Amino acid sequence: MNAEPVAKRPGGRSARVQAAVHQALTELAGERDVNQLTIPAVAERAGVNPTTIYRRWGTLQALLAEVADLRGTDVPPPSSGDLRTDLEAYAVRTLADLTRPGGIAFFRAEVSSDIDERRNGLRECLRRATAGLDTVLEASRGRGETPPSPERLLDRIVAPLHFRVVFSVPGTDETYARGLVADLFSGSRHQAVELR
Structure with missing residues (x-):
């Protein structure tokens, strides 16, 4: 039976x-x-x-990475009609995402070499970062403008924000984030921060 x-x-x-x-x-x-x-x-x-x-x-790293994947990135607001304003909003959102409770722990886990072979977390982080930028750049091109390349924006806005948050550099706030965009438009660079 x-x-x-x-x-x-x-x-x-x-x-x-x-x-x-x-x-x-x-x-x-x-x-x-x-x-x-x-x-x-x-x-x-x-x-x-x-x-x-x-x-x-x-491992804890694998769990952190999975939660980081699911947290994703907020959908950017509609374009303001001004590239500089949109990039400032993007920079401030990026900083807020990194500095929200647990933000940097999730970021570190996502790009950890311990799990990156299985998940390719570095590529996923870059994809999310450029997806947000792509939205801003598409709106700019739709207005007939010639915006900076995604690579330039990663170098001048995204990378400095991540570096400063990861290493807890003082003064990494909304003013700094907006200043990165101002520097991009003026062609200048922020002065180096003296680490004590």
Whole structure:
């Protein structure tokens, strides 16, 4: 006599566990330094056994990277009709994304060499950064303008913001972000910051 097939759960537990773990990690990343994040702490906050996280994600870096992927980037607002204004808004949004609770921890995990071979996090980060820029540049070209290249904007706006946030350089705020755009339009460069 054949046993009756076991009914599958209607999608539920795995998705609930994933959502609880993601939420717990996001909350803890906003409350603690990245060096204080551990899988047992995430498991406790999520109400799951640490082995569940180890089995599914393997490492904290892999879990951080997955959550970073899902966080994505906010959809840029409609064009203001002015390239400089749009680039300033882009720079401020980029800075806000990096400095929001846990932002830099997620960024570091996403580009970590430990997991990059499987996920190509560097390429994904670059794709997201240029997707936001592409929206701004397309609007500018649609107005008949000749905007700077994406590479120039990455070099003059995106890279300095990431560098300064990663290394906690003082003075990296909205004024600095807007200043990068002003420098781009004036052709000058920010003075080097003296690190003490």
